[in-house]
Amino acid sequence: xxxxxxxxxSIKFKGVxxxxxxxxxxxxxxxxxxxxxDIGNQDDPRLLEKNYKKLMEALGxxxxxxxxxxxxxxxxxxxxxxxxxxxxxNNYYSAIGIPTKxxxxxxxxxxxxxxxxxxxxxxESTDDIKGFLTCKLDYFNYDNLIxxxxxxxxxxxxxxxxxxxxxxxxxxxxxxxxxxISKSDDLICMGNVLxxxxxxxxxxxxxxxxxxxxxxxxxxxxxxxSEVKDFVLEFNxxxxxxxAGKCEYFGCWDDVAxxxxxxxxxxxxIKYFLPIWKELISMVKSAGKFFNWHCCGNVNEVLxxxxxxxxxxxxxxxxxxxxxxxxxxxxxxxxxxxxxGGIDVQKLLISGSHHEIREEVKKIRDLWxxxxxxxxxxxxxxVPETDIGNVLTLYDELRK
Numbered sequence: 001x002x003x004x005x006x007x008x009x010s011i012k013f014k015g016v017x018x019x020x021x022x023x024x025x026x027x028x029x030x031x032x033x034x035x036x037x038d039i040g041n042q043d044d045p046r047l048l049e050k051n052y053k054k055l056m057e058a059l060g061x062x063x064x065x066x067x068x069x070x071x072x073x074x075x076x077x078x079x080x081x082x083x084x085x086x087x088x089x090n091n092y093y094s095a096i097g098i099p100t101k102x103x104x105x106x107x108x109x110x111x112x113x114x115x116x117x118x119x120x121x122x123x124e125s126t127d128d129i130k131g132f133l134t135c136k137l138d139y140f141n142y143d144n145l146i147x148x149x150x151x152x153x154x155x156x157x158x159x160x161x162x163x164x165x166x167x168x169x170x171x172x173x174x175x176x177x178x179x180x181i182s183k184s185d186d187l188i189c190m191g192n193v194l195x196x197x198x199x200x201x202x203x204x205x206x207x208x209x210x211x212x213x214x215x216x217x218x219x220x221x222x223x224x225x226s227e228v229k230d231f232v233l234e235f236n237x238x239x240x241x242x243x244a245g246k247c248e249y250f251g252c253w254d255d256v257a258x259x260x261x262x263x264x265x266x267x268x269x270i271k272y273f274l275p276i277w278k279e280l281i282s283m284v285k286s287a288g289k290f291f292n293w294h295c296c297g298n299v300n301e302v303l304x305x306x307x308x309x310x311x312x313x314x315x316x317x318x319x320x321x322x323x324x325x326x327x328x329x330x331x332x333x334x335x336x337x338x339x340x341g342g343i344d345v346q347k348l349l350i351s352g353s354h355h356e357i358r359e360e361v362k363k364i365r366d367l368w369x370x371x372x373x374x375x376x377x378x379x380x381x382x383v384p385e386t387d388i389g390n391v392l393t394l395y396d397e398l399r400k
Contacts, residue, residue, distance in 0.1 A: 003062035004185055007070070010372040011290055011312055011338045019365060021398040022340065022377035023056070024065040024072070028108040029382045029391065030055065036388060049073065049149060049171050060399040065377060066149075067192050068294035068315055069251035070340065074180050075148045075189040076247060078239055082139025089113040090148065092193045096136045096231070098203045108384045118206040126223035132204075133231035140235070142242035147175040148192065177246055187249045191292070194235050195252040197276045200228045214268050225272045233279055240287045250284045250291050251315075257297030260322045266301045274305060281310045292340065296380070298322045300332070307337045316341035316379045320348075326360070330367045340375040343394060349378065349386050354393040361397040 001009065006020045025033075030048055034040055037058045040051040052073055056064055066072030080088060080095050089100045091113060099116040120129060150172060173179060180186045194200070201224050202210045213221035240250075254273070256263055277293075284291045292313040293306055298321040303314060314337045319326050326342055333339070342364055343349065348357060361376070368374045376398065382391060 002185060004187060007062055007187065007375055010375055013335075013338065013372040016370050016372055018370065019368060019398075020062045020375045021060070021395070022063045022065045022070060022375055023059055023061045023395070024067075024378050024380070025382035025386075025391075026108065026110050026384065028110055028384050029386060029388075031109070032388050033059070033391065036392075046167070046171050049175060059395040061377075061395065062375075063187065065340070066381075067251070068253040068292060069189045069192050070249060070292065070313075070375070071187050071189040073147070073149045073175055074186040075192060075251070076145035076177065076243065077148045077190070077193050078140040078142045078242060079144040079146050080139060081141045082136065090151075090193075093203060095139055096133055096194065110384070115203055118204060118209070120204045120224065121206045121209055126220060129223045129227050131227075133200075133227055134234065137231065137234055137238070140238070142238040145177070145190070145242060145246065147172070149175060181246075188247045189249040189251055190239065190243045190247040190289070191249075191251040192253070195232055195280065196254040197225070197228050197232055197273050198254045198256050200232070201225060204228070211264060214264050214272070221272065225276075229276045232276060233283070236280060237283060240283055240289075244287065248289055250289045251294065252280075252292070253294035253315075255294075255296050256302060257295055257299050257321075259297055259320075261298045262301050266305075269302055270305065274309065277306065278309050285310060296321075298324055300324070303333060303337075307333065311337060313338045313340050313375070315339070318346075318379050319344045320346040320379075326364060327367065334367065334373060338373050338375065341377055341379045342374065343376065343378050345378045345380050345382050345386070349382060349390050349394065352390065354390065357390060357393050358397045361394065 001017045003020065006016050009016050010020050027048060031042060034047065034051060034055055035042060037055065039054045040047045044050065052064055063070050064072045069075045080092065082095055085094055087101055088094055093115065094100045097119050100113045101116055102111050103114040104111045120132065180188060205213065205224055213224065256269060262269065281291050290312045291310065292315055293311045294315040296316065296318050300323055317329055317339050318324055319342060343360065348360060364376055
Protein backbone atom coordinates (compact mmCIF):
# COMPACT_ATOMS: atom_id res chain seq x y z
CA UNK A 1 0.00 0.00 0.00
CA UNK A 2 1.10 3.55 -0.59
CA UNK A 3 0.38 6.09 2.13
CA UNK A 4 -2.81 7.41 0.57
CA UNK A 5 -4.25 3.93 0.05
CA UNK A 6 -3.33 3.04 3.63
CA UNK A 7 -5.13 6.02 5.16
CA UNK A 8 -8.23 5.63 2.99
CA UNK A 9 -8.44 1.93 3.85
CA SER A 10 -8.17 2.71 7.55
CA ILE A 11 -10.91 5.36 7.35
CA LYS A 12 -13.15 2.75 5.70
CA PHE A 13 -12.25 0.08 8.29
CA LYS A 14 -10.59 -2.09 5.69
CA GLY A 15 -7.44 -4.10 6.31
CA VAL A 16 -4.12 -2.25 6.20
CA UNK A 17 -0.54 -3.45 5.83
CA UNK A 18 0.29 -1.36 8.90
CA UNK A 19 -1.38 1.35 10.98
CA UNK A 20 -0.97 4.70 9.17
CA UNK A 21 0.98 7.31 11.12
CA UNK A 22 0.97 11.10 11.12
CA UNK A 23 2.98 13.93 12.64
CA UNK A 24 1.96 17.37 13.90
CA UNK A 25 3.93 19.85 15.96
CA UNK A 26 4.54 23.56 16.31
CA UNK A 27 7.24 24.87 13.98
CA UNK A 28 9.75 25.10 16.84
CA UNK A 29 9.74 21.31 17.19
CA UNK A 30 9.72 20.71 13.43
CA UNK A 31 12.78 22.92 13.00
CA UNK A 32 14.61 21.14 15.83
CA UNK A 33 13.92 17.84 14.11
CA UNK A 34 15.14 19.22 10.79
CA UNK A 35 18.30 20.36 12.53
CA UNK A 36 18.70 16.88 14.03
CA UNK A 37 18.38 15.26 10.60
CA ASP A 38 20.40 18.03 8.90
CA ILE A 39 17.54 19.01 6.61
CA GLY A 40 17.56 22.41 4.89
CA ASN A 41 18.83 25.82 5.91
CA GLN A 42 17.51 26.85 9.34
CA ASP A 43 17.60 30.53 8.38
CA ASP A 44 15.34 30.03 5.37
CA PRO A 45 11.90 31.58 6.07
CA ARG A 46 10.37 28.85 3.88
CA LEU A 47 12.28 25.98 5.51
CA LEU A 48 9.20 23.88 6.24
CA GLU A 49 7.39 24.43 2.95
CA LYS A 50 10.49 23.55 0.92
CA ASN A 51 11.63 20.55 2.97
CA TYR A 52 8.58 19.04 4.66
CA LYS A 53 8.69 15.84 2.65
CA LYS A 54 12.29 15.20 3.68
CA LEU A 55 11.25 15.33 7.33
CA MET A 56 8.32 13.03 6.60
CA GLU A 57 10.72 10.53 5.08
CA ALA A 58 13.10 10.81 8.03
CA LEU A 59 10.29 10.15 10.52
CA GLY A 60 8.70 7.44 8.39
CA UNK A 61 5.22 8.98 8.48
CA UNK A 62 2.34 8.88 6.03
CA UNK A 63 1.03 12.42 6.48
CA UNK A 64 2.00 15.70 8.17
CA UNK A 65 -1.16 16.92 9.87
CA UNK A 66 -2.18 20.34 11.08
CA UNK A 67 -5.04 21.33 13.31
CA UNK A 68 -8.09 19.35 12.25
CA UNK A 69 -6.76 18.33 8.85
CA UNK A 70 -4.60 15.41 7.85
CA UNK A 71 -2.65 17.48 5.32
CA UNK A 72 -0.78 20.55 6.57
CA UNK A 73 0.64 21.29 3.13
CA UNK A 74 -2.27 20.06 1.03
CA UNK A 75 -5.21 22.00 2.53
CA UNK A 76 -6.78 24.60 0.25
CA UNK A 77 -8.99 27.54 1.24
CA UNK A 78 -10.87 30.22 -0.71
CA UNK A 79 -8.96 33.33 -1.71
CA UNK A 80 -9.93 36.41 0.33
CA UNK A 81 -10.99 39.29 -1.98
CA UNK A 82 -12.78 41.54 0.52
CA UNK A 83 -11.80 44.96 1.88
CA UNK A 84 -8.13 45.51 2.69
CA UNK A 85 -7.21 44.36 6.19
CA UNK A 86 -4.25 45.17 8.39
CA UNK A 87 -4.01 41.53 9.43
CA UNK A 88 -5.61 38.51 7.79
CA UNK A 89 -5.45 35.51 10.11
CA ASN A 90 -5.24 31.91 8.89
CA ASN A 91 -8.74 31.11 10.18
CA TYR A 92 -10.31 34.12 8.39
CA TYR A 93 -11.91 35.49 11.57
CA SER A 94 -10.68 38.99 10.76
CA ALA A 95 -12.23 38.61 7.31
CA ILE A 96 -15.73 38.26 8.78
CA GLY A 97 -15.51 41.07 11.32
CA ILE A 98 -13.96 39.39 14.37
CA PRO A 99 -10.86 41.52 15.12
CA THR A 100 -7.63 39.55 15.50
CA LYS A 101 -3.92 40.13 15.82
CA UNK A 102 -0.85 37.97 15.59
CA UNK A 103 0.66 37.01 18.94
CA UNK A 104 4.21 35.68 19.09
CA UNK A 105 6.22 33.82 21.72
CA UNK A 106 9.75 34.78 20.56
CA UNK A 107 11.72 32.09 22.38
CA UNK A 108 9.73 29.41 20.58
CA UNK A 109 9.29 31.27 17.28
CA UNK A 110 5.60 30.53 17.81
CA UNK A 111 2.90 32.74 16.40
CA UNK A 112 -0.83 32.36 16.80
CA UNK A 113 -4.02 34.33 16.28
CA UNK A 114 -5.50 36.20 19.22
CA UNK A 115 -9.09 37.45 19.23
CA UNK A 116 -8.90 41.15 20.16
CA UNK A 117 -12.58 41.82 20.81
CA UNK A 118 -16.06 40.34 20.37
CA UNK A 119 -18.07 42.48 17.91
CA UNK A 120 -21.51 41.46 19.23
CA UNK A 121 -20.62 41.55 22.93
CA UNK A 122 -22.45 44.74 23.79
CA UNK A 123 -25.54 44.39 21.63
CA GLU A 124 -28.90 44.19 23.38
CA SER A 125 -31.22 43.79 20.40
CA THR A 126 -31.34 40.74 18.16
CA ASP A 127 -31.97 43.16 15.29
CA ASP A 128 -28.24 43.94 15.33
CA ILE A 129 -27.32 40.33 14.47
CA LYS A 130 -29.12 39.56 11.23
CA GLY A 131 -26.76 39.89 8.28
CA PHE A 132 -23.61 40.58 10.33
CA LEU A 133 -21.87 37.52 8.85
CA THR A 134 -23.88 36.74 5.75
CA CYS A 135 -23.17 40.15 4.25
CA LYS A 136 -19.53 39.05 4.03
CA LEU A 137 -20.09 35.89 1.98
CA ASP A 138 -18.93 37.67 -1.17
CA TYR A 139 -15.56 38.51 0.41
CA PHE A 140 -14.17 35.22 -0.92
CA ASN A 141 -13.35 33.83 -4.34
CA TYR A 142 -14.53 30.24 -3.97
CA ASP A 143 -13.24 29.31 -7.43
CA ASN A 144 -9.64 30.21 -6.54
CA LEU A 145 -8.43 28.01 -3.70
CA ILE A 146 -5.02 28.79 -2.21
CA UNK A 147 -2.76 26.53 -0.19
CA UNK A 148 -3.39 27.26 3.49
CA UNK A 149 0.20 26.41 4.44
CA UNK A 150 1.34 29.67 2.92
CA UNK A 151 0.98 32.78 5.03
CA UNK A 152 -2.18 34.51 3.83
CA UNK A 153 -0.64 37.97 3.89
CA UNK A 154 2.09 36.61 1.61
CA UNK A 155 -0.59 35.26 -0.68
CA UNK A 156 -2.09 38.75 -0.90
CA UNK A 157 1.31 40.37 -1.34
CA UNK A 158 3.57 37.77 -3.02
CA UNK A 159 7.16 37.97 -1.93
CA UNK A 160 6.50 39.84 1.32
CA UNK A 161 7.60 36.83 3.36
CA UNK A 162 10.74 36.12 1.38
CA UNK A 163 13.73 38.10 0.21
CA UNK A 164 13.82 35.97 -2.94
CA UNK A 165 10.67 36.50 -5.01
CA UNK A 166 11.62 33.82 -7.56
CA UNK A 167 12.08 31.24 -4.84
CA UNK A 168 8.81 32.31 -3.23
CA UNK A 169 6.98 31.77 -6.51
CA UNK A 170 8.66 28.37 -6.87
CA UNK A 171 7.45 27.36 -3.37
CA UNK A 172 3.93 28.53 -4.19
CA UNK A 173 4.03 26.51 -7.43
CA UNK A 174 5.23 23.37 -5.63
CA UNK A 175 2.24 23.62 -3.27
CA UNK A 176 -0.34 24.24 -5.98
CA UNK A 177 -3.26 21.95 -6.82
CA UNK A 178 -1.71 20.82 -10.06
CA UNK A 179 1.66 20.05 -8.51
CA UNK A 180 0.27 18.07 -5.58
CA ILE A 181 -2.34 16.23 -7.66
CA SER A 182 0.27 15.24 -10.25
CA LYS A 183 2.20 13.40 -7.55
CA SER A 184 -1.06 11.65 -6.47
CA ASP A 185 0.24 10.67 -3.02
CA ASP A 186 -1.37 13.48 -1.00
CA LEU A 187 -4.90 13.70 0.27
CA ILE A 188 -6.06 17.08 -1.02
CA CYS A 189 -7.94 18.71 1.84
CA MET A 190 -10.35 21.54 2.47
CA GLY A 191 -11.92 22.96 5.60
CA ASN A 192 -10.41 24.28 8.83
CA VAL A 193 -11.90 27.74 8.15
CA LEU A 194 -15.29 29.15 9.16
CA UNK A 195 -16.95 25.83 9.88
CA UNK A 196 -16.98 25.81 13.69
CA UNK A 197 -20.42 27.05 14.82
CA UNK A 198 -20.00 27.06 18.60
CA UNK A 199 -16.64 28.78 18.51
CA UNK A 200 -17.88 31.35 16.00
CA UNK A 201 -20.77 32.15 18.34
CA UNK A 202 -18.37 32.52 21.26
CA UNK A 203 -15.97 34.72 19.27
CA UNK A 204 -18.80 36.98 18.12
CA UNK A 205 -20.43 37.36 21.53
CA UNK A 206 -17.64 36.45 23.96
CA UNK A 207 -17.43 32.99 25.54
CA UNK A 208 -18.83 34.08 28.89
CA UNK A 209 -21.68 36.08 27.35
CA UNK A 210 -22.64 33.35 24.92
CA UNK A 211 -22.70 30.63 27.58
CA UNK A 212 -24.97 32.91 29.63
CA UNK A 213 -27.17 33.37 26.56
CA UNK A 214 -27.48 29.60 26.22
CA UNK A 215 -28.39 29.34 29.90
CA UNK A 216 -30.93 32.16 30.11
CA UNK A 217 -31.10 34.61 27.22
CA UNK A 218 -32.64 32.14 24.79
CA UNK A 219 -33.83 34.68 22.24
CA UNK A 220 -30.33 36.11 21.88
CA UNK A 221 -28.74 32.64 21.68
CA UNK A 222 -31.18 31.59 18.97
CA UNK A 223 -30.52 34.75 16.94
CA UNK A 224 -26.73 34.36 17.10
CA UNK A 225 -26.84 30.66 16.24
CA SER A 226 -29.24 31.37 13.37
CA GLU A 227 -26.87 33.92 11.81
CA VAL A 228 -23.88 31.61 12.28
CA LYS A 229 -25.82 28.70 10.77
CA ASP A 230 -26.83 30.71 7.69
CA PHE A 231 -23.25 31.86 7.17
CA VAL A 232 -21.48 28.54 7.83
CA LEU A 233 -23.76 26.53 5.57
CA GLU A 234 -23.72 29.00 2.67
CA PHE A 235 -19.96 29.63 2.95
CA ASN A 236 -19.27 25.92 2.83
CA UNK A 237 -21.83 25.28 0.08
CA UNK A 238 -19.91 27.75 -2.11
CA UNK A 239 -16.57 26.37 -0.90
CA UNK A 240 -17.59 22.81 -1.78
CA UNK A 241 -18.75 23.94 -5.19
CA UNK A 242 -15.39 25.60 -5.85
CA UNK A 243 -13.54 22.49 -4.64
CA ALA A 244 -15.60 20.05 -6.73
CA GLY A 245 -13.34 17.42 -8.23
CA LYS A 246 -10.27 18.88 -6.51
CA CYS A 247 -10.40 17.95 -2.80
CA GLU A 248 -10.98 14.61 -1.09
CA TYR A 249 -10.99 15.36 2.64
CA PHE A 250 -12.90 17.95 4.69
CA GLY A 251 -11.58 18.84 8.15
CA CYS A 252 -13.34 21.00 10.72
CA TRP A 253 -13.27 21.62 14.45
CA ASP A 254 -15.42 22.93 17.26
CA ASP A 255 -14.03 22.71 20.80
CA VAL A 256 -17.24 22.21 22.76
CA ALA A 257 -15.57 20.16 25.51
CA UNK A 258 -13.17 20.71 28.41
CA UNK A 259 -10.93 18.21 30.21
CA UNK A 260 -13.87 16.95 32.31
CA UNK A 261 -16.79 17.21 29.91
CA UNK A 262 -18.89 19.53 27.74
CA UNK A 263 -18.93 23.29 28.23
CA UNK A 264 -22.73 23.26 28.19
CA UNK A 265 -25.49 20.64 28.52
CA UNK A 266 -25.79 18.02 25.76
CA UNK A 267 -29.40 19.13 25.18
CA UNK A 268 -28.10 22.52 24.03
CA UNK A 269 -25.68 20.85 21.63
CA ILE A 270 -28.57 18.85 20.18
CA LYS A 271 -30.87 21.88 19.97
CA TYR A 272 -28.50 24.51 18.62
CA PHE A 273 -25.57 22.88 16.89
CA LEU A 274 -26.48 19.36 15.79
CA PRO A 275 -28.80 20.66 13.02
CA ILE A 276 -25.88 22.65 11.59
CA TRP A 277 -23.57 19.66 11.74
CA LYS A 278 -26.10 17.33 10.15
CA GLU A 279 -26.58 19.65 7.20
CA LEU A 280 -22.86 20.34 6.78
CA ILE A 281 -21.96 16.64 7.02
CA SER A 282 -24.63 15.82 4.45
CA MET A 283 -23.24 18.45 2.06
CA VAL A 284 -19.68 17.19 2.45
CA LYS A 285 -20.59 13.51 2.08
CA SER A 286 -22.79 14.25 -0.93
CA ALA A 287 -19.74 15.91 -2.50
CA GLY A 288 -17.83 12.63 -2.06
CA LYS A 289 -15.41 13.77 0.62
CA PHE A 290 -14.36 12.30 3.95
CA PHE A 291 -15.60 14.31 6.95
CA ASN A 292 -13.17 14.83 9.83
CA TRP A 293 -14.41 16.41 13.09
CA HIS A 294 -11.99 17.66 15.74
CA CYS A 295 -12.80 18.35 19.36
CA CYS A 296 -10.42 18.42 22.31
CA GLY A 297 -11.29 17.21 25.81
CA ASN A 298 -13.80 14.71 27.16
CA VAL A 299 -16.24 14.19 24.28
CA ASN A 300 -18.05 11.12 25.64
CA GLU A 301 -21.42 12.89 25.79
CA VAL A 302 -21.33 14.30 22.29
CA LEU A 303 -19.24 11.95 20.14
CA UNK A 304 -21.99 9.29 19.79
CA UNK A 305 -24.26 12.02 18.43
CA UNK A 306 -21.66 13.08 15.86
CA UNK A 307 -20.98 9.48 14.86
CA UNK A 308 -24.70 9.02 14.24
CA UNK A 309 -24.64 12.23 12.19
CA UNK A 310 -22.12 10.62 9.85
CA UNK A 311 -18.57 11.76 10.60
CA UNK A 312 -15.87 9.54 9.07
CA UNK A 313 -12.92 10.53 11.26
CA UNK A 314 -12.74 11.81 14.83
CA UNK A 315 -9.71 13.86 15.80
CA UNK A 316 -7.86 13.95 18.28
CA UNK A 317 -8.66 11.53 21.11
CA UNK A 318 -7.17 13.53 23.97
CA UNK A 319 -6.29 10.62 26.24
CA UNK A 320 -5.24 12.87 29.14
CA UNK A 321 -8.82 14.15 29.51
CA UNK A 322 -11.25 12.51 31.95
CA UNK A 323 -12.43 9.04 30.88
CA UNK A 324 -10.61 9.32 27.55
CA UNK A 325 -7.91 6.69 28.16
CA UNK A 326 -7.19 4.84 24.94
CA UNK A 327 -8.58 1.48 26.13
CA UNK A 328 -11.82 3.09 27.29
CA UNK A 329 -12.11 4.99 24.05
CA UNK A 330 -11.54 1.87 21.97
CA UNK A 331 -14.16 -0.09 23.90
CA UNK A 332 -16.74 2.67 23.38
CA UNK A 333 -15.99 3.93 19.89
CA UNK A 334 -13.16 1.92 18.35
CA UNK A 335 -15.39 0.08 15.91
CA UNK A 336 -17.76 2.99 15.17
CA UNK A 337 -15.52 5.75 13.83
CA UNK A 338 -11.98 6.04 12.53
CA UNK A 339 -9.78 8.08 14.84
CA UNK A 340 -6.84 10.33 14.12
CA GLY A 341 -4.50 10.95 17.04
CA GLY A 342 -4.34 9.06 20.32
CA ILE A 343 -0.75 9.82 21.41
CA ASP A 344 -0.89 12.17 24.39
CA VAL A 345 1.10 15.40 24.02
CA GLN A 346 0.20 16.83 27.44
CA LYS A 347 1.88 14.26 29.63
CA LEU A 348 3.23 11.20 27.81
CA LEU A 349 5.44 12.93 25.24
CA ILE A 350 6.61 15.57 27.71
CA SER A 351 7.39 13.51 30.81
CA GLY A 352 7.00 9.88 29.78
CA SER A 353 10.01 7.58 29.51
CA HIS A 354 11.07 6.03 26.22
CA HIS A 355 9.74 2.72 27.53
CA GLU A 356 6.34 4.22 28.36
CA ILE A 357 6.08 5.79 24.90
CA ARG A 358 6.90 2.49 23.21
CA GLU A 359 4.42 0.62 25.39
CA GLU A 360 1.64 3.07 24.52
CA VAL A 361 2.22 2.51 20.81
CA LYS A 362 2.23 -1.26 21.33
CA LYS A 363 -1.03 -1.01 23.28
CA ILE A 364 -2.71 0.86 20.42
CA ARG A 365 -1.31 -1.61 17.90
CA ASP A 366 -2.71 -4.50 19.93
CA LEU A 367 -6.15 -2.88 20.21
CA TRP A 368 -6.69 -1.98 16.57
CA UNK A 369 -4.40 -4.46 14.85
CA UNK A 370 -4.47 -4.18 11.07
CA UNK A 371 -8.25 -3.90 10.85
CA UNK A 372 -8.33 -0.19 10.09
CA UNK A 373 -10.17 2.46 12.08
CA UNK A 374 -7.14 4.42 13.28
CA UNK A 375 -4.60 6.91 11.97
CA UNK A 376 -2.11 7.15 14.81
CA UNK A 377 -0.40 10.42 15.69
CA UNK A 378 -0.04 13.11 18.35
CA UNK A 379 -3.27 14.17 20.06
CA UNK A 380 -2.45 17.76 19.13
CA UNK A 381 0.62 19.70 18.03
CA UNK A 382 3.73 18.57 19.89
CA VAL A 383 4.65 21.42 22.25
CA PRO A 384 8.03 23.16 22.79
CA GLU A 385 8.94 21.56 26.12
CA THR A 386 8.87 18.09 24.56
CA ASP A 387 12.26 16.39 24.45
CA ILE A 388 13.26 15.58 20.87
CA GLY A 389 14.45 12.17 22.07
CA ASN A 390 10.85 11.34 23.02
CA VAL A 391 9.61 12.37 19.58
CA LEU A 392 12.26 10.24 17.89
CA THR A 393 11.36 7.29 20.14
CA LEU A 394 7.69 7.62 19.18
CA TYR A 395 8.37 7.52 15.45
CA ASP A 396 10.98 4.81 15.76
CA GLU A 397 8.32 2.62 17.40
CA LEU A 398 5.68 3.59 14.84
CA ARG A 399 7.93 2.42 12.00
CA LYS A 400 7.89 -1.15 13.33
